[in-house]
Amino acid sequence: MVHERPAVAVLLAVLAAAVLVAGAATPLSIRPSQQWDGKEGPWSTFRIEAGTPAQQFRVLPAHDQSTTWLVLSEACSANNDTCFEARGRLYARDNSSTWTEKGFYGLEPWLEARVGQAGDGQYGWDDITLGWAGDNLPTLKNQSIAGIVTESFWLGSLALNPRPVNFTDYNTPIPSLMQNLRNKTNDPIPSLSWSYTAGAYNKAPKVYGSLVLGGYDATKFQPNSVTFPFGSDQSFDFQVAVQTIRTSLATDPLLDTGIIAYISTLVPDIWLPENVCEKFEKAFNLTWDEKTELYLLNTSLHQTLLQEDPTVTFTLGPEVDGAGVTINMPYFNFYLTASAELTKSSSSKLYFPLKRAANDSQYVLGRAFLQSAHLSADYERNSFNLSQALYPSSQTEEEIVAVLPPLTETTPGVGGPGTGGSGAESGQALSTGAIVGIVVGLVVVGAVIALVAFLLYRRRKAKPKKHELADTDIMHDISHEVSGEHIKAEMGGGMAHEVAGDMDPKAELSAHGPQKPVEAEGNLEQIYEMAGDDPKPVEVSGESMVHKIPPSMMASNHNAMPSPVSPQWEDSTSPGVHFYTDESTLTPSSEHYFNQGYPRHN
Numbered sequence: 025m026v027h028e029r030p031a032v033a034v035l036l037a038v039l040a041a042a043v044l045v046a047g048a049a050t051p052l053s054i055r056p057s058q059q060w061d062g063k064e065g066p067w068s069t070f071r072i073e074a075g076t077p078a079q080q081f082r083v084l085p086a087h088d089q090s091t092t093w094l095v096l097s098e099a100c101s102a103n104n105d106t107c108f109e110a111r112g113r114l115y116a117r118d119n120s121s122t123w124t125e126k127g128f129y130g131l132e133p134w135l136e137a138r139v140g141q142a143g144d145g146q147y148g149w150d151d152i153t154l155g156w157a158g159d160n161l162p163t164l165k166n167q168s169i170a171g172i173v174t175e176s177f178w179l180g181s182l183a184l185n186p187r188p189v190n191f192t193d194y195n196t197p198i199p200s201l202m203q204n205l206r207n208k209t210n211d212p213i214p215s216l217s218w219s220y221t222a223g224a225y226n227k228a229p230k231v232y233g234s235l236v237l238g239g240y241d242a243t244k245f246q247p248n249s250v251t252f253p254f255g256s257d258q259s260f261d262f263q264v265a266v267q268t269i270r271t272s273l274a275t276d277p278l279l280d281t282g283i284i285a286y287i288s289t290l291v292p293d294i295w296l297p298e299n300v301c302e303k304f305e306k307a308f309n310l311t312w313d314e315k316t317e318l319y320l321l322n323t324s325l326h327q328t329l330l331q332e333d334p335t336v337t338f339t340l341g342p343e344v345d346g347a348g349v350t351i352n353m354p355y356f357n358f359y360l361t362a363s364a365e366l367t368k369s370s371s372s373k374l375y376f377p378l379k380r381a382a383n384d385s386q387y388v389l390g391r392a393f394l395q396s397a398h399l400s401a402d403y404e405r406n407s408f409n410l411s412q413a414l415y416p417s418s419q420t421e422e423e424i425v426a427v428l429p430p431l432t433e434t435t436p437g438v439g440g441p442g443t444g445g446s447g448a449e450s451g452q453a454l455s456t457g458a459i460v461g462i463v464v465g466l467v468v469v470g471a472v473i474a475l476v477a478f479l480l481y482r483r484r485k486a487k488p489k490k491h492e493l494a495d496t497d498i499m500h501d502i503s504h505e506v507s508g509e510h511i512k513a514e515m516g517g518g519m520a521h522e523v524a525g526d527m528d529p530k531a532e533l534s535a536h537g538p539q540k541p542v543e544a545e546g547n548l549e550q551i552y553e554m555a556g557d558d559p560k561p562v563e564v565s566g567e568s569m570v571h572k573i574p575p576s577m578m579a580s581n582h583n584a585m586p587s588p589v590s591p592q593w594e595d596s597t598s599p600g601v602h603f604y605t606d607e608s609t610l611t612p613s614s615e616h617y618f619n620q621g622y623p624r625h626n
């Protein structure tokens with residue numbers, strides 16, 4: 025009998041460990057490509073692979089997309105390596121044995137469309153690997169992909185929206201990449217959450233972006249106690265109230281009445297009301313260039329500004345009044361490089377990433393802002409955090425912390441209930457929360473029994489072994505992570521010092537790195553002209569595709585996630601399902617599309 029107790033204890037410990045391993049969840053830190061890409065910016069991209077055999081890509085995150093976008097071979101003329109690299113590498117879908125084509129649908133960048141970024145995609149499925157070979161990140165079979173050629177989105181992007189993809193002519197919602205990562209049997213991500221900050225090209229040394237799925241890198245931001253609920257419209261989750269904007273160059277605030285704006289990882293610039301832009305113009309001596317629609321910075325102004333070293337301070341909160349987060353944005357995050365196709369000239373130029381919004385639907389805080397801000401989204405709590413980005417030295421080890429699902433919540437469901445909706449999806453089977461609860465319960469019960477057995481065993485032994493349960497102490501982890509004990513109150517003034525202190529006043533005028541000047545005009549109609557000299561097929565001409573998107577699709581008050589669009593207008597009863605008007609425009613037979621004579625990049 026005496027010998028059975030340790031045996032039981034060990035058995036229980038092993039069982040508990042097995043339960044834990046089966047449910048073990050690890051956040052995934054996607055490696056930066058270590059390259060700087062984009063026609064503006066330039067931006068720190070992330071590496072992924074797709075297809076069989078695997079093709080490599082450098083992409084940006086897409087905060088609001090459920091489908092991963094890859095730039096198609098058609099976007100460049102054949103054998104143009106400059107173009108191939110400039111667009112983060114092209115997807116040769118017909119070279120992939122695992123590609124299944126679905127058809128031609130509108131992309132769904134609802135927020136981005138408000139500032140003129142839209143396009144269409146060749147939808148289908150293929151395998152996606154996070155990272156490149158050797159990064160030790162998972163491969164997922166048969167994930168939603170949209171091949172794009174539009175120049176509205178210069179680089180491909182990784183789908184971060186966990187909500188399923190809905191095709192209007194296909195009844196079953198298709199689980200998103202995030203949902204599939206969450207639902208993996210081995211090493212799922214701990215929750216439907218992610219964190220992103222864009223890095224800083226002009227910081228010396230340069231700081232790459234950070235993208236973590238299922239958690240965050242604690243070295244990349246200054247925590248604060250403000251939590252932002254998702255916006256009530258599912259397509260505009262990242263809603264913030266910009267309470268004030270100030271700059272060290274002016275005594276009066278640049279923005280003194282709060283506005284509601286939205287954060288986007290797919291929009292490069294910061295779009296603010298015209299009267300705010302005017303105050304920026306005065307304070308920074310900016311001149312609006314009508315031709316390029318950019319605030320171009322000439323050398324003398326840039327030199328002055330480097331010397332003045334101004335900071336712009338944004339205060340943002342969930343509401344126009346009340347608690348807010350302060351984001352300090354130094355001048356080095358305000359001089360970006362517009363490549364030749366943006367400057368409409370033969371050379372790239374420095375510009376100030378501020379844009380004049382025509383109306384309040386266009387208030388968008390884009391990637392330029394996310395150089396100084398760190399965004400952390402939690403779809404299981406329907407909330408996000410916004411924090412001052414930090415730039416730890418390259419020697420600083422990542423400190424990846426898992427965001428765990430809420431234990432008490434019963435129904436996160438697929439993508440979680442919208443904040444605006446009832447949220448009461450009762451009758452659903454085991455939710456994530458419930459599963460975690462059960463796992464934790466099992467582990468706790470196992471641990472208690474094992475501990476009791478051990479204590480009994482220990483009495484009979486002079487020197488007890490270290491008990492096996494040490495690494496299964498999930499309760500400790502959970503209370504630690506969930507309580508957010510390390511989160512301190514407001515960021516305060518210390519941050520100005522944090523950011524400004526590291527500023528590099530060195531001019532970067534011509535150092536626009538790997539950007540490739542491109543001559544093509546940046547407008548949508550030109551998309552297919554890039555494809556080469558072959559006759560353009562009527563069916564897929566850029567013009568009809570882009571313009572056939574009905575304006576209502578870009579309206580602000582639809583309240584479901586974007587969905588790929590079918591070739592027909594229908595009166596949809598469910599909100600957010602949108603349809604196209606012209607069949608022939610949007611569903612060319614794949615045969616036809618494939619045999620266009622589009623050059624392939626081979």
Ligand SMILES: *[C@@H]1O[C@H](CO)[C@@H](O)[C@H](O)[C@H]1NC(C)=O
Pocket residue numbers: 100101104105106107108110540541542543544
């Ligand atoms: C290659 O592509 C770039 C755009 O990325 C363009 O500027 C250039 O003219 C192209 N070269 C050829 C030979 O087509």
Ligand SMILES: *[C@@H]1O[C@H](CO)[C@@H](O)[C@H](O)[C@H]1NC(C)=O
Pocket residue numbers: 124149166198
């Ligand atoms: C890939 O996923 C789609 C959508 O879920 C499905 O229709 C298709 O059968 C899948 N293909 C494979 C090879 O699993």
Ligand SMILES: *[C@@H]1O[C@H](CO)[C@@H](O)[C@H](O)[C@H]1NC(C)=O
Pocket residue numbers: 199203207438
């Ligand atoms: C998650 O996986 C289980 C089995 O592995 C499956 O039954 C369930 O439908 C999946 N859920 C989603 C949302 O994919």
Ligand SMILES: *[C@@H]1O[C@H](CO)[C@@H](O)[C@H](O)[C@H]1NC(C)=O
Pocket residue numbers: 273307308309325328329332
């Ligand atoms: C803007 O121009 C005014 C007048 O030329 C000058 O006094 C001021 O220093 C300039 N400010 C900056 C930031 O260049």
Ligand SMILES: *[C@@H]1O[C@H](CO)[C@@H](O)[C@H](O)[C@H]1NC(C)=O
Pocket residue numbers: 309310311322323324325
């Ligand atoms: C540079 O820009 C400033 C402010 O926009 C303007 O006053 C100045 O004349 C410009 N200098 C040159 C050399 O163009």
Ligand SMILES: *[C@@H]1O[C@H](CO)[C@@H](O)[C@H](O)[C@H]1NC(C)=O
Pocket residue numbers: 382383384385386
């Ligand atoms: C806002 O301005 C844009 C650009 O001028 C325009 O397309 C859009 O219709 C306007 N939206 C509203 C709600 O007025």
Ligand SMILES: *[C@@H]1O[C@H](CO)[C@@H](O)[C@H](O)[C@H]1NC(C)=O
Pocket residue numbers: 217218240248249250251400401402408409427505506507508511
């Ligand atoms: C957001 O911040 C809270 C503390 O304010 C923390 O508990 C939570 O884990 C954070 N969520 C994410 C997704 O970073």
Ligand SMILES: *[C@@H]1O[C@H](CO)[C@@H](O)[C@H](O)[C@H]1NC(C)=O
Pocket residue numbers: 090187188189190197439584585586587600
């Ligand atoms: C797809 O439809 C489901 C409901 O069927 C909804 O919960 C989900 O948010 C939709 N996905 C998108 C991306 O809109």
Ligand SMILES: *[C@@H]1O[C@H](CO)[C@@H](O)[C@H](O)[C@H]1NC(C)=O
Pocket residue numbers: 079116119625626
């Ligand atoms: C397509 O596959 C062929 C043979 O596997 C290879 O030689 C070629 O380089 C591939 N093309 C692209 C664009 O990946």
